[in-house]
Amino acid sequence: MNRTAAITTTKLDRVFNPRSVAVVGDKQALAYMWLRSLSSFKGDVYSVQIDPREFPGIAELGVKNYLSLMDIPGPVDYVIAAVPRTVAPTIVKDCIKKQVGGVCFFTSGFAETDTEEGIKLQQEITELARQADLLLIGPNCVGIYNPKIGLRHNPIQAYGEGGTVGFISQSGTHATLFTIAGERHGIKFSKSVSYGNAAILDSTDYLDYLKEDEETEIIGMYIEAVKDGRRFFRCLRETAEKKPVLIWRGGESEEGARAAASHTGALAQSSTVWQALIKQCGAIRVENLDEMIDTVKALLYIKPGIGARVGLIAMSGGQSVAITDTFARAGLTVPPLTRSSYERLATFFNIVGGSYRNPFDVSSSFLMSENAISNMANMLDVMEHDPNIDAIVLELFTIISPFSRNKEKPDPLLDTIVEFKDRSKKPFLAIVTTAHSEALASEIRERLMSKGIPSFPSFERGAKTLKRFVDYHRFKQEQALN
Amino acid sequence: MANKIITNALKNGRTVLTEVESKQLVASAGIPVVETKLAKTKAEAIEISKSMGFPVVLKIVSPDIIHKSDIGGVKLNLTNATQVGKAYTEIMAAAKKANKKADIHGVSVQKMAKPGVEVIMGMSKDAQFGPVLMFGLGGVFVEVLKDVAFRIVPLTRRDASQMIREIKGYPILEGYRGQEPANVTALEDLLLKLSEFVDKTPQIKELDLNPIFAYKDRAVAVDARVILESQA
Numbered sequence: 098m099n100r101t102a103a104i105t106t107t108k109l110d111r112v113f114n115p116r117s118v119a120v121v122g123d124k125q126a127l128a129y130m131w132l133r134s135l136s137s138f139k140g141d142v143y144s145v146q147i148d149p150r151e152f153p154g155i156a157e158l159g160v161k162n163y164l165s166l167m168d169i170p171g172p173v174d175y176v177i178a179a180v181p182r183t184v185a186p187t188i189v190k191d192c193i194k195k196q197v198g199g200v201c202f203f204t205s206g207f208a209e210t211d212t213e214e215g216i217k218l219q220q221e222i223t224e225l226a227r228q229a230d231l232l233l234i235g236p237n238c239v240g241i242y243n244p245k246i247g248l249r250h251n252p253i254q255a256y257g258e259g260g261t262v263g264f265i266s267q268s269g270t271h272a273t274l275f276t277i278a279g280e281r282h283g284i285k286f287s288k289s290v291s292y293g294n295a296a297i298l299d300s301t302d303y304l305d306y307l308k309e310d311e312e313t314e315i316i317g318m319y320i321e322a323v324k325d326g327r328r329f330f331r332c333l334r335e336t337a338e339k340k341p342v343l344i345w346r347g348g349e350s351e352e353g354a355r356a357a358a359s360h361t362g363a364l365a366q367s368s369t370v371w372q373a374l375i376k377q378c379g380a381i382r383v384e385n386l387d388e389m390i391d392t393v394k395a396l397l398y399i400k401p402g403i404g405a406r407v408g409l410i411a412m413s414g415g416q417s418v419a420i421t422d423t424f425a426r427a428g429l430t431v432p433p434l435t436r437s438s439y440e441r442l443a444t445f446f447n448i449v450g451g452s453y454r455n456p457f458d459v460s461s462s463f464l465m466s467e468n469a470i471s472n473m474a475n476m477l478d479v480m481e482h483d484p485n486i487d488a489i490v491l492e493l494f495t496i497i498s499p500f501s502r503n504k505e506k507p508d509p510l511l512d513t514i515v516e517f518k519d520r521s522k523k524p525f526l527a528i529v530t531t532a533h534s535e536a537l538a539s540e541i542r543e544r545l546m547s548k549g550i551p552s553f554p555s556f557e558r559g560a561k562t563l564k565r566f567v568d569y570h571r572f573k574q575e576q577a578l579n
Numbered sequence: 580m581a582n583k584i585i586t587n588a589l590k591n592g593r594t595v596l597t598e599v600e601s602k603q604l605v606a607s608a609g610i611p612v613v614e615t616k617l618a619k620t621k622a623e624a625i626e627i628s629k630s631m632g633f634p635v636v637l638k639i640v641s642p643d644i645i646h647k648s649d650i651g652g653v654k655l656n657l658t659n660a661t662q663v664g665k666a667y668t669e670i671m672a673a674a675k676k677a678n679k680k681a682d683i684h685g686v687s688v689q690k691m692a693k694p695g696v697e698v699i700m701g702m703s704k705d706a707q708f709g710p711v712l713m714f715g716l717g718g719v720f721v722e723v724l725k726d727v728a729f730r731i732v733p734l735t736r737r738d739a740s741q742m743i744r745e746i747k748g749y750p751i752l753e754g755y756r757g758q759e760p761a762n763v764t765a766l767e768d769l770l771l772k773l774s775e776f777v778d779k780t781p782q783i784k785e786l787d788l789n790p791i792f793a794y795k796d797r798a799v800a801v802d803a804r805v806i807l808e809s810q811a
Contacts, residue, residue, distance in 0.1 A: 326707035330731055370705045373729035376745075377738055576737070 105298075108232045109306045112199035113241055113288050115174030115248065117141040119166060119197075121188055122180035122204075124151050130252065131177055131203070132158050137247030137256040143169050166191040174198035175248075177240060182206035182218055185236065189225045199232030201240030208294050209237050223296045238293030239269035242276055244286055245312075253277050260285020262393055263313035265303045267292060267347070271319045274386060281539075282394045283546045287312035301329045308336040315340060315396050317389050321347045330374060337379040338576075341396050341569065345383045346371050379576060381569050391553060391562040395526070396569075398551040402524040403571040404487020405429045407563070408480035409456035412464060412494040417456040420492060420528070420556045427560035429488075429567075431455055438483045445475055455486075464497055470509045477517045488524035488563060493541055493552075495532045500544060508544075515548045524566065527552035528559040580607040585782050585807060594784070594807040597640045599687050601803035605788065608776035610769060612800040613692050619685040621667045627688040628663045634691040637666045639674045643681040650677035656691055663688075692801050695792030696752060696761045700770060702732070702777045702786040710777045712770060716748040717790040724748075734774040739767040752793065761793035769798055784808045 117140050123131040124146065132155065135142045144155045144162040155162045163169050166176065166188070176197050178188045182204050192200045207219035219236065226233040234240050239250040245259030251273050262284055266272035272291035279286060287310065290303050300320050307313045316336065323329040336342050346368070375382045383389045407429045411417035421431050434442075434455050442453045445468070450461035453476075462472045480489045491514070493499045500508045518525055527545055529552045531538040542552045553559035584604050588596055596604065602612045614631065617640060618624035628635045639652030647653050651673035654666035670686055697717030705711050708731050715727035728742040743749065743766055754760030769791070777783055784807055788800040 323707055326705070327709050330708055367705070367707070369729055370708055370711055370731070373711070373742075374708060374731055376741075377730050 105232075105302055106306055106309060108199065109302070112175045112201075112232060112234070113243055113290075113306070114246065115140060115198060117143070117171060117173050118175045118177065118248065119143040119145055119163075119169060119173045121145040121166065121176060121178045122184075123155070124148070124179075125154050127179060129154060129158060131179060131250075132160050133252045134249040134254070135160075135247075136252070137249060139246045140174075141171065143173070145169075166195045166197070169195070172196070175241070176200040177203060177250075179203040182215075185218060186221050186225060189222045189231065189233070193225070193229040193231050197231075199234060200226075201234040201238065202236030202293075203239060204235075205237040205293075207236045207296070219294060219296055226297055233297045234290065235293040236296060237269075238291040239272060240291060242272065242286065242289040250291075251277065255280050255285070258285060259287055259312060261312065261314035262286050262317065262397070263307040263310065263315070264289035264317045264319075265292070265300055265307065266290070266319040267295070267300065267321050268319055269293065271345075271386065275317065275319075275389060278386070278390055279393075281543065281546070282390050283398060283549070283551070284390065284393055287314075295324065299324045299329075301325065301332050304329075304332050304336055304342075308332070308339060313340070315343070315393055317343045317345070317393060319345045319347060319389075330378070333374070333378040333380055342378075342380040343383050343389060343392055344371075344375050344380050345385065345389050346375075379572055381565060383565075387558065388561070388565075391558050392565055394551045395562050395566045398549055399524045399526055399563075399566060400522065401570045402488055403567055403574055405564070405567055406432050406485055406487045408434075408483065408486035408489045409492075410476055410480070410490065411456050411458060411492045412496075413460050414452075414458045416492060417452070417458040420490070421456045423556035424490070424560045424563075427557075427564045429560060429564055432485050434479070434483045434485055438479050438485075441479055442476075445472055464494070470513055473510065474513050474517065477514075477521075481517070481521050481523060486523070488526075488567065489521065490526055490528060490559060490563070492528045492530070492556075493545075495529065495534055495537045495541065498537060499541060504540075504544065511544060511548065514545070514550060518548070518550050524563065525550075526559060526563065528556060529553075530555055580604075581780060585780075588807060589782075589810055593642050594809050595642055595645070596805040596807065597642060597684060597687075598638060598802065598804070599640055599684070601786075601805040602800070604805055605776075605786075605800060605803045608772055608780075610772050610776070610788070610800060611797065612803060613689050615687050615689040617685050618667075618688050621664050624667045624686055624688055625660045625663050628657070629660060631688065631690045634658045635663065636687075636689050636691050637663065637670060638687045638689075639670050640684040640687050641674060641678075641681045642684075643678055644674060650674065652677075692792050692799065693794070695794040695798075696758070697790040698752075698761070698766065698793050698798065699727075699787065699789040700773060700791060701788065702773065702783065704784060705731075712742075712774055712777075714742050714766075714770060715746055716751060720746075720748050721789075732774050733778050734770060736767065736771065739770040739774075742770070743767065759795045762796055762798065765796070765798045766791075766793060769800075782807055 120131040123129050144160045147164050207215045244256045247256040254276050269291040276289050307316050407424050409420050411420045446453045447461040452458045463469045480486050500511050529538050529541045545552045584600050599617045602615045606612045616627045618627050634656045637654045639647050657663045657666050699715050699717045699721050701713045710732040712730050713727050715721040720726045726747050728745040730738045730742050752761040787804040791798050791800045
């Protein structure tokens with residue numbers, strides 16, 4: 098790491114783990130979003146607001162207000178500025194005078210507007226910050242989320258317990274959506290940052306920081322464009338060697354055909370090059386928020402595996418055909434089992450109204466069986482011991498609720514699945530499609546998740562996730578062998 | 580050598596190198612190319628052909644003529660001196676007919692290469708990531724099916740190996756329906772040399788080696804095309 102990068106890391110440490118935060122310009126019109134988000138913050142929270150009409154609202158939240166950053170008695174590690182854009186240069190100057198750790202501009206109306214005034218204003222704050230070596234996040238972003246210390250940018254975000262997932266997002270909405278959706282999917286965050294227009298700090302700076310961050314074991318990124326592509330390439334390559342990095346590239350389709358005199362130039366479109374870059378660096382490409390969530394969940398909760406041969410357990414005949422088609426389409430295989438597996442299945446599996454070739458159709462042996470629980474345990478066990486099978490997928494139905502309705506009481510099926518998950522050495526996941534009741538499906542998924550069993554809401558999402566997951570682990574294994 | 584070719588072209592206000600210049604440039608990087616010489620007269624063309632050995636190929640060399648075969652500027656499989664002489668005259672006539680003002684350097688003479696699996700490699704510059712290498716099978720595979728793979732420079736051996744295996748047409752390189760397999764290691768070597776070369780030669784804007792003939796034991800570039808960055 099060179100000197101500049103090391104300095105930035107130390108400075109980023111201060112704003113990612115601040116002990117004091119000041120919000121400049123929070124107001125009723127924003128429903129005091131910033132101050133309410135910071136109600137969970139473990140350190141000192143200050144407000145800076147000069148409009149007397151806002152004073153009662155700020156006081157009601159129990160936050161002390163000042164007329165200027167300079168009036169705050171102690172040091173300020175992190176400033177969130179939600180001021181009108183024309184005031185931004187003044188705030189930057191105050192931040193420099195106050196020697197704050199860094200400032201995040203929620204304020205928008207800069208270069209992203211593509212207007213002369215916006216571009217000029219952004220240049221002005223950039224120049225001021227650069228000259229004084231002030232750490233500036235954004236503008237046009239929501240900045241940092243660090244749940245462990247209760248530093249949030251949205252009042253819905255979870256806090257208290259930190260996790261191992263880091264997120265770097267050019268978009269504030271994606272940063273908010275991913276971090277609030279994560280909760281339902283067993284995804285807890287170490288740190289997340291939305292960086293907007295990247296006037297000074299770009300995705301690479303944050304990636305460099307999370308690369309070294311011990312709390313962060315998985316990194317997700319939402320990127321539209323990078324500034325220094327060569328530096329990003331090197332940094333991504335280094336980071337992906339150490340921890341999984343998922344990349345969701347926004348604006349893939351925007352690039353039109355480029356006039357070029359060579360074959361290579363005509364074919365090398367931006368989206369193609371991004372895909373090559375992601376592959377080359379050993380990162381994981383995802384195309385949307387759902388894929389981001391699914392893949393992070395898989396990395397957190399599915400045991401590593403590199404094989405593409407899947408054992409499928411479906412609840413009915415129709416579902417067993419559909420799930421097989423979907424997994425095959427995703428590039429996975431659904432092979433027959435060994436003879437000894439079939440011999441064992443024949444001792445308990447009812448083939449009247451069911452079948453066990455792979456996929457299993459368990460209508461008669463589970464849904465309509467007195468021995469449902471022991472049969473399920475045995476079916477899972479057969480898949481576990483079959484050498485033709487690398488990964489196991491279990492479908493659960495909402496048509497017939499699989500678990501007892503009383504969530505407080507132990508459920509024999511859930512216990513069986515959990516017991517299997519704990520001892521299984523293969524990648525294992527569940528799929529719970531919605532059918533008639535989203536509420537019931539969600540409840541089943543949440544109960545599974547509470548026991549550390551990842552589930553997916555459609556065959557497609559389960560299949561694509563498993564494919565991406567085994568591809569990643571195969572790549573890592575090949576990398577380790579070379 | 581490389582610098583001399585580049586400087587000379589830019590000095591003459593050209594960013595598009597001729598076939599002969601392109602091949603010399605690429606050869607200077609240790610990339611195997613079919614030996615190609617410039618003949619400025621008919622007599623020279625015949626003399627070079629004889630010393631190279633027949634059959635040979637003649638192509639027009641002019642910075643003003645890009646699509647050489649479209650105007651009748653390429654003559655293949657010339658088996659003796661008489662054919663070479665006749666081809667020379669025809670090419671010159673065709674070139675003048677196509678573009679009266681064309682700056683004609685002469686014709687290139689090269690030995691007709693033994694057919695192999697046709698492969699394309701190239702470099703272009705991405706606005707964000709700089710030089711990017713492309714690999715694919717030649718002809719219809721690249722032109723119609725766009726079955727190509729990309730990697731960002733510099734490439735590692737693993738990158739080269741993976742990008743070759745990434746294309747859908749890879750089984751063709753392994754030998755398909757009795758055709759000889761291509762030496763994939765030789766192709767990897769070529770990609771790595773190309774990566775190293777373009778990395779240290781930022782004056783190059785775009786480059787195509789198309790086709791490269793891949794054989795059981797080696798690979799050789801049959802045509803090369805280099806476009807330079809215009810000087811600021």
